[in-house]
Amino acid sequence: MNAETVAAVPPAVQLEGITKRFPGVVANHDVSLTVDAGTVHAIVGENGAGKSTLMKILYGMQKPDEGTIRVNGEEVAFRTPSDAIAVGIGMVHQHFMLADNFTVLENIVLGAEPGTAGVLDKAGARRRINELAERHGLRVDPDRLVEDLGVGDRQRVEILKVLYRGARILILDEPTAVLVPQEVDELFDNLRELKAGGLTVIFISHKLDEVLSIADAITVIRRGTTVAGVDPAGTTARQLAELMVGNELPTPETRESTVTDTVMLKVSGLTLEAQGGRRLLDEVSFEIRKGEIVGIAGVEGNGQSELIEAIMGIRQARGGLTLGAEDISAWPTLRRREAGIGYIPEDRHRQGLLLEASLWENRVLGHQTRPPARRGFWINRRVSRADTQRIVEAYDVRTPGVDTLALALSGGNQQKLIVGREMSGEPKVLIAAHPTRGVDVGAQAAIWEHLRNARAAGLAVLLISADLDELIGLSDTLYVIYRGRLAARLDPSGVTPERLGGYMTGAITGTEEA
Amino acid sequence: ACGGSGSGGETTASTAPSADSSSAPAGGALKVGLAFDIGGRGDKSFNDAAYAGLEKAKAELGAEIKELSPASDGSNRGELLTQLADAGYNPIIGVGFAYGEDIKKAAEEYPEIQFAVVDSASNATNVTGLLFAEEQGSYLAGVAAALKAESGHVGFVGGVENDLIKKFQAGFEAGVKSVKSDAKIDVTYLTPDGDFTGFRAPDKGKVAAEKMYQDGAEIVYHASGDSGLGVFQAAAAAKKKAIGVDSDQRQTVKETNLQEVIMTSMLKRVDVGVFEFVKAFQGGAKGGTDVIYDLKVDGVGLSTTGGEIDDIADKIEAAQKDIVDGKITVPTKP
Amino acid sequence: MPAGLFRALLTVAGAVAAIVLAIGISSVAIVAVGASPADAFAAFLNFGATEKAVSTSIADMLNRAVTLFIAGLAVAIGFRMNLFNIGVEGQYRIAAICAAFVGSTFVAPAPIQITVIIIVAAAAGGLYALIPAVMKVTRGVNEVISTIMLNYIAINLAAFLVRGPFAGERAEGQLTTSTPVLPESAWFPNVNALLEMFGLPAPRGDGLWGFLIVAILLGVGIWLVLERTRFGFEVKASGLNAPAALASGVDPKRMVISAMVLSGAVAGLIGLPEILGDEHAFGSNFTPGLGFLGIAVALLGRNKPAGIAVAALLFGFLDRAQGPLQFADVPPSVITIMQGTIVLLVVIANEITSRIALRREERRAAQALGRNTPVEVAA
Amino acid sequence: MTRTRKYHLALVGVAAAILLVALIRLITGADEITSSGTFAAALMLAVPIGLAGLGGLWAERAGVVNIGLEGMMVLGTWFAGWAGYQWGPYAALVAGLLAGAIGGLIHAIATVTFGVDHIISGVAINLLGPGVTRFLSEVLYKEGSPANQAGAGITTSPAMSSAAPELSLPLLSDGPDWLGSLESTRWFLIGDVAGILRGLTHNVNVLVILAVLMLPLTFFVLWHTSFGLRLRSAGENPWAAESLGVNVYRIKYIAVVISGAFAGLGGVFLVFVSTKYVEGQTAGRGFIGLAAMIFGNWRPGGLAAGAALFGYADGLQLRSQGAITSFLLLGAILLLIYLGVRARRADGLSALTVKDYTAMGAAVVGAAVLFWLWLTVDRLPNEFVFITPHVLTLLVLLVASQRLRMPKADGVRYRRGEQH
Numbered sequence A: 001m002n003a004e005t006v007a008a009v010p011p012a013v014q015l016e017g018i019t020k021r022f023p024g025v026v027a028n029h030d031v032s033l034t035v036d037a038g039t040v041h042a043i044v045g046e047n048g049a050g051k052s053t054l055m056k057i058l059y060g061m062q063k064p065d066e067g068t069i070r071v072n073g074e075e076v077a078f079r080t081p082s083d084a085i086a087v088g089i090g091m092v093h094q095h096f097m098l099a100d101n102f103t104v105l106e107n108i109v110l111g112a113e114p115g116t117a118g119v120l121d122k123a124g125a126r127r128r129i130n131e132l133a134e135r136h137g138l139r140v141d142p143d144r145l146v147e148d149l150g151v152g153d154r155q156r157v158e159i160l161k162v163l164y165r166g167a168r169i170l171i172l173d174e175p176t177a178v179l180v181p182q183e184v185d186e187l188f189d190n191l192r193e194l195k196a197g198g199l200t201v202i203f204i205s206h207k208l209d210e211v212l213s214i215a216d217a218i219t220v221i222r223r224g225t226t227v228a229g230v231d232p233a234g235t236t237a238r239q240l241a242e243l244m245v246g247n248e249l250p251t252p253e254t255r256e257s258t259v260t261d262t263v264m265l266k267v268s269g270l271t272l273e274a275q276g277g278r279r280l281l282d283e284v285s286f287e288i289r290k291g292e293i294v295g296i297a298g299v300e301g302n303g304q305s306e307l308i309e310a311i312m313g314i315r316q317a318r319g320g321l322t323l324g325a326e327d328i329s330a331w332p333t334l335r336r337r338e339a340g341i342g343y344i345p346e347d348r349h350r351q352g353l354l355l356e357a358s359l360w361e362n363r364v365l366g367h368q369t370r371p372p373a374r375r376g377f378w379i380n381r382r383v384s385r386a387d388t389q390r391i392v393e394a395y396d397v398r399t400p401g402v403d404t405l406a407l408a409l410s411g412g413n414q415q416k417l418i419v420g421r422e423m424s425g426e427p428k429v430l431i432a433a434h435p436t437r438g439v440d441v442g443a444q445a446a447i448w449e450h451l452r453n454a455r456a457a458g459l460a461v462l463l464i465s466a467d468l469d470e471l472i473g474l475s476d477t478l479y480v481i482y483r484g485r486l487a488a489r490l491d492p493s494g495v496t497p498e499r500l501g502g503y504m505t506g507a508i509t510g511t512e513e514a
Numbered sequence B: 001a002c003g004g005s006g007s008g009g010e011t012t013a014s015t016a017p018s019a020d021s022s023s024a025p026a027g028g029a030l031k032v033g034l035a036f037d038i039g040g041r042g043d044k045s046f047n048d049a050a051y052a053g054l055e056k057a058k059a060e061l062g063a064e065i066k067e068l069s070p071a072s073d074g075s076n077r078g079e080l081l082t083q084l085a086d087a088g089y090n091p092i093i094g095v096g097f098a099y100g101e102d103i104k105k106a107a108e109e110y111p112e113i114q115f116a117v118v119d120s121a122s123n124a125t126n127v128t129g130l131l132f133a134e135e136q137g138s139y140l141a142g143v144a145a146a147l148k149a150e151s152g153h154v155g156f157v158g159g160v161e162n163d164l165i166k167k168f169q170a171g172f173e174a175g176v177k178s179v180k181s182d183a184k185i186d187v188t189y190l191t192p193d194g195d196f197t198g199f200r201a202p203d204k205g206k207v208a209a210e211k212m213y214q215d216g217a218e219i220v221y222h223a224s225g226d227s228g229l230g231v232f233q234a235a236a237a238a239k240k241k242a243i244g245v246d247s248d249q250r251q252t253v254k255e256t257n258l259q260e261v262i263m264t265s266m267l268k269r270v271d272v273g274v275f276e277f278v279k280a281f282q283g284g285a286k287g288g289t290d291v292i293y294d295l296k297v298d299g300v301g302l303s304t305t306g307g308e309i310d311d312i313a314d315k316i317e318a319a320q321k322d323i324v325d326g327k328i329t330v331p332t333k334p
Numbered sequence C: 001m002p003a004g005l006f007r008a009l010l011t012v013a014g015a016v017a018a019i020v021l022a023i024g025i026s027s028v029a030i031v032a033v034g035a036s037p038a039d040a041f042a043a044f045l046n047f048g049a050t051e052k053a054v055s056t057s058i059a060d061m062l063n064r065a066v067t068l069f070i071a072g073l074a075v076a077i078g079f080r081m082n083l084f085n086i087g088v089e090g091q092y093r094i095a096a097i098c099a100a101f102v103g104s105t106f107v108a109p110a111p112i113q114i115t116v117i118i119i120v121a122a123a124a125g126g127l128y129a130l131i132p133a134v135m136k137v138t139r140g141v142n143e144v145i146s147t148i149m150l151n152y153i154a155i156n157l158a159a160f161l162v163r164g165p166f167a168g169e170r171a172e173g174q175l176t177t178s179t180p181v182l183p184e185s186a187w188f189p190n191v192n193a194l195l196e197m198f199g200l201p202a203p204r205g206d207g208l209w210g211f212l213i214v215a216i217l218l219g220v221g222i223w224l225v226l227e228r229t230r231f232g233f234e235v236k237a238s239g240l241n242a243p244a245a246l247a248s249g250v251d252p253k254r255m256v257i258s259a260m261v262l263s264g265a266v267a268g269l270i271g272l273p274e275i276l277g278d279e280h281a282f283g284s285n286f287t288p289g290l291g292f293l294g295i296a297v298a299l300l301g302r303n304k305p306a307g308i309a310v311a312a313l314l315f316g317f318l319d320r321a322q323g324p325l326q327f328a329d330v331p332p333s334v335i336t337i338m339q340g341t342i343v344l345l346v347v348i349a350n351e352i353t354s355r356i357a358l359r360r361e362e363r364r365a366a367q368a369l370g371r372n373t374p375v376e377v378a379a
Numbered sequence D: 001m002t003r004t005r006k007y008h009l010a011l012v013g014v015a016a017a018i019l020l021v022a023l024i025r026l027i028t029g030a031d032e033i034t035s036s037g038t039f040a041a042a043l044m045l046a047v048p049i050g051l052a053g054l055g056g057l058w059a060e061r062a063g064v065v066n067i068g069l070e071g072m073m074v075l076g077t078w079f080a081g082w083a084g085y086q087w088g089p090y091a092a093l094v095a096g097l098l099a100g101a102i103g104g105l106i107h108a109i110a111t112v113t114f115g116v117d118h119i120i121s122g123v124a125i126n127l128l129g130p131g132v133t134r135f136l137s138e139v140l141y142k143e144g145s146p147a148n149q150a151g152a153g154i155t156t157s158p159a160m161s162s163a164a165p166e167l168s169l170p171l172l173s174d175g176p177d178w179l180g181s182l183e184s185t186r187w188f189l190i191g192d193v194a195g196i197l198r199g200l201t202h203n204v205n206v207l208v209i210l211a212v213l214m215l216p217l218t219f220f221v222l223w224h225t226s227f228g229l230r231l232r233s234a235g236e237n238p239w240a241a242e243s244l245g246v247n248v249y250r251i252k253y254i255a256v257v258i259s260g261a262f263a264g265l266g267g268v269f270l271v272f273v274s275t276k277y278v279e280g281q282t283a284g285r286g287f288i289g290l291a292a293m294i295f296g297n298w299r300p301g302g303l304a305a306g307a308a309l310f311g312y313a314d315g316l317q318l319r320s321q322g323a324i325t326s327f328l329l330l331g332a333i334l335l336l337i338y339l340g341v342r343a344r345r346a347d348g349l350s351a352l353t354v355k356d357y358t359a360m361g362a363a364v365v366g367a368a369v370l371f372w373l374w375l376t377v378d379r380l381p382n383e384f385v386f387i388t389p390h391v392l393t394l395l396v397l398l399v400a401s402q403r404l405r406m407p408k409a410d411g412v413r414y415r416r417g418e419q420h
């Protein structure tokens, strides 16, 4: 930013010539970054560009191979996060770092426990947390178990963790990935307050409009190096994206409707109760026709996961499920898959992949009972390999070969493999949950393209996503799920992300017919 | 017949075949091999007694000796025998009834070698069975216990519930009843057959004995290996008496407070058995028979260390005489 | 070099290094006793003076390896899908006594008789393993503790059966209890011929157990099932990532039941080499503890049949030296120490080597992604 | 459910249990069920299991599965015996503790530093423990060694130079021994309670007291100190802990070493009871301890209950094989109670599903069979008596295990900076 301020106060963070090599990968190469005190500084870049790594270095979780770190002008060398915490740096990680079986309080104080002679002072901690929460408008009940919290609350807990340690420099790695607009706005309000309080925020996101709305300065990273420092004032999302990837930013737009009137999947009165009798799914009913993409919008934790798992037969729910003409409500998962339901899970590492297995074995996963993967009760290795090769080429999965272990691939490439797998064997219905989450723009475009083509070929798709542009752009029909019931049925062509967010958070009620 | 081992062609040690030099092993040093049972040497009991006999043979007969212990799971008893045989040892002794089958096989493999097995009957022409009449010794222990226990309430703690230990129980019970037909005898086993931890569980022995003493038992006889330790402790705590087994435990147990509670011990002279066998072998004796070590040849008996049973020595003598004369036949099964 | 080959070579290298280290450690122990390591290791290699002795020793070693191999297989099947079947110990005991008894109740031509016995053993083992499996899928009972409990129960049950319902009649004064002796037709013919092929005389005693053949076939079969079939794939998937397996249509309950039962069925065979080839009955001398050793063998062999075979041979080789070591006046417990250290060190080596292999994998992946210049890779 | 309510429920449960047992005692006349002797024995047999269980708890709460407890316990027994005969019980205590801790250290090095599968490492240690101790015995206790003169053999150490002191509650269970006299009255309930209390307070070994104190201590440390919070975080989500500057490696090391020390302590206790090391005296208690810990849902209270159950069943079984049969009656009664509860919960027969019917039917049959057995069988074959504790454990697990929850990252290989 402008020179005077720099001269006045030393920059909060100053990274110079940071290089970090992982086996075979150079995550960061001679990165330089200057963050002025009391500003919100955004870092953007495609998947695997090296953002998280850079931040982990700044937070003392990774040691740089080369380069110097200055905090408030002082040169520092971190051995562990505690060193970073000591100089007032705090980090909210890309993936939640919470112990589910602990209370909010325990999660927050962990590592910085108050008390005398090692004995935990819970009352004191509770007071401090409540007071912090008040000051920054981050409401959470310190005594609840984290596993009972929604993503929004969890995000707040993460930020409280950092504030609790009196951090003056906050690192937020993709904090908005799982939030809806309203929650994002809340978060940004919080950030502005923090900024007003003189704190410095480093902010990573793939959502460029957000970046532009909150950031005072932006640094673009590509392939591990800083390619540009940008002033948000005079920049558009597209320009940013081009800086990131060097190509046009695609937007999901369904061309002419391919919806037929043969119903492919019919869900009627689907209901699922939790132990306490609380309804996770409440009389959910809808239809998906051949060549139709039905989108489901909703804040995470409102029943999306339960819905898709019920449709896949992973959870047992009451209610009707018909595929084409057949009632499949009593079928086990396997039979449903065999009948032609494809499944892109929301968490690829948890439900989608065998990380320690080769790519071709991951291709077989879910198809182990069908040709080409299966011959009699044998697994057909040769054909499976060949077919995996096909996917690798068709979906541009970047890998040395089909015998590579899945965990060696970047998340984006892992995702492409999964999409390719689920598309093969001509599914009749595809359940796609966050098909492009954490995937960079290039890969995003490719995956959208594949969805569109399949749709044109008559595939019925149930799309669940936190990316509202994706939802609006791809869906033919859009439902909003709120507290386990379908709160509204909307026409994608006539709805803005903001209004959609209103429905998702229950701010707007009542349905409107398309 | 003695020891209930009525199998044909048996002799008793007293009338063991006298040496006839012609069949003595041609010159050559005397190399005696011995294979222990699980636990091996240093168990302060059975195995050590056998080893004592072996050392006696070394000292008095100038034998060259080698003793082997099996793996802790006893999976390689047979291997030990062949290894001893291949190393040129003759005779070879297996300690413990577990060797019965393996000795038989080895004997067929090496007809030229003489074998002996402790606690198991001869099952080949070149195998000598060294059998002990534990029930007879236990009978005397029972007599002593009954005579000493005014209330007529005694107990028996068995380590592992197998037939060998049941021989002890049977003899003991018979002995007690012979004195006091209305006597009360508590019996407890620590583990079932096949679970040998019962011989190494002093705490369990203690619990079992404690109960007996609390119920009024005055003397408890144990056949439970190292678990006996617990029995002695219980006795000491209850200021009552106990009877040891196999060796003279009043000597082998070093704790003075425990020595005092060991009224007597039922001696099982495996050492005698081993030594006599080697001696007989040197004398040219051939196998194919069982040698019964019973009261008649002092193969079993009661220890008198501490002199606690001297006052009833005559009654014990009488019982012993009746058994030797065959007036009394002691059962081998409870 | 193809990733697979590279990984294999690395593993072998690691294992060798580990074993050398283990030998070093036990040498220290041996020196501590005042014996010379040289003698000790001579004892390990001393298979006897005469040819006959040598072939006997080899037979002993192989016979031991056979049982350990089967035990390892049984354990591995469960471990493959993170199903910790600690209950192999109990399963093989129950199976052995049932098979021994049933086999003694009838006489049929050898092939039929032996087949029936094997089937009974497998069935009994499988059924006994079914108990913890059902407890797990219906009531979510942790299999580690249920199988530990069932081991104790099995020991007692066997003791009861062998002295009660299944007891055979015994010679006067015989103190060992056992099931009725099997008819000749159930005695598994030995395969001393194998040794004779190498110009060795027939070993003494029962010679080389014919069950060796069964074990080999079993090993190949298990390998095929685990590595090549749909079932094997589902086992692997469940082991690597249960939620993913579930999401892809693998029924976890079915998997737990079938894997556990298969494991138990294989466990059922552990006792047979001894019973069919040597003792011809289940009795007081029946070898205990193979189930626990099986765990060590399986883990040493990385739950893969080939590896398990090697591990079993190694253990057999070490166990055989029980006698020779004592001839060399070295405490035989050195064997157990070696086995323990080898297991520990080999798995540590495995960890290190597989990490190296993984890094290499990632490097190649990253190169394919073309994110880095050669210079930096060199760095 | 709040902690206090849990606590009250527990109290009520215990009271109900005592009442029930007293009732059984009255009906069956099997006095051993509540005699002080039985409870003394139960306590003695439960302590080593409980200590092993605590060992398991400390390790697994920090995310390290420890089936090497048995091996560590064996080390504990040997070194306790070895130090005990030379320098007395306190040296034995220290030596056994250290030996176990070293076993734990090996486990920590393998699992934490090298990321070896926890089960493998544990199995290896279970091989090493007996191997090393046997080796040491063969070296130090062989014929002619000084120890051998002092009464050692390959399978036993010499006796401890002096026994560990034992304590009693003055007046109540000592001297006038009021509890004792109360017990001997055998009045319903009063006699029973007196017997139980006396059993737990008469001539109690100091180590028992120490061991029992370890339970609340463990609870306090793990749930009410910052160290405990960090330790448990290593078992729930080590990466979160790492990201907050907690040194997870160090925590895990400490936890596993302590775990080993507890196992060693269990070994020491066995030696105190037998006054010397006896080869194989652990007899699988390490595994039982682990079972008790899982049984107790990875919590000190629960594992105490598990250990107590084992100790009690084992002690009763050793003292009076006959009394065991009265458990058949107990089982029958429990089934009937279950039946009643289930029937009341289901409002009206209409609401009952097939599942309910089958369950209740099974309960009825079970109760009938057990009752019939109790009437007819007067003495079970010993083999069936011996397995009482194990069968009981299985039964309890069948009923309760749904509620078990193990630490999220238990048994997971943790490497710094490699979360996925």
Ligand SMILES: Nc1ncnc2c1ncn2[C@@H]1O[C@H](COP(=O)(O)OP(=O)(O)OP(=O)(O)O)[C@@H](O)[C@H]1O
Pocket (backbone or CB within 6 Å): A022, A023, A025, A026, A027, A045, A046, A047, A048, A049, A050, A051, A052, A053, A054, A094, A410, A411, A438, C366, D417, D418
């Ligand atoms: N711990 C690690 N070990 C090996 N390689 C790593 C490690 N962490 C990151 N990498 C490599 O460094 C590259 C940069 O990773 P990083 O997580 O920083 O990307 P990113 O910019 O955060 O991507 P995303 O936007 O998806 O979060 C990755 O592509 C990966 O190849």
Ligand SMILES: Nc1ncnc2c1ncn2[C@@H]1O[C@H](COP(=O)(O)OP(=O)(O)OP(=O)(O)O)[C@@H](O)[C@H]1O
Pocket (backbone or CB within 6 Å): A047, A048, A049, A052, A407, A408, A409, A410, A411, A412, A437, A438, A439, D417, D418, D419, D420
């Ligand atoms: N700790 C690690 N060890 C090894 N590889 C790692 C590690 N962290 C990240 N990677 C690898 O770096 C590559 C990219 O990492 P990164 O997390 O940036 O990808 P991503 O697109 O964000 O995937 P995800 O969304 O699942 O995090 C992937 O191969 C990932 O497996």
Ligand SMILES: [Mg+2]
Pocket (backbone or CB within 6 Å): A051, A052, A053, A094, A173
């Ligand atoms: Mg990132």
Ligand SMILES: [Mg+2]
Pocket (backbone or CB within 6 Å): A052, A094, A411, A438
């Ligand atoms: Mg990422």
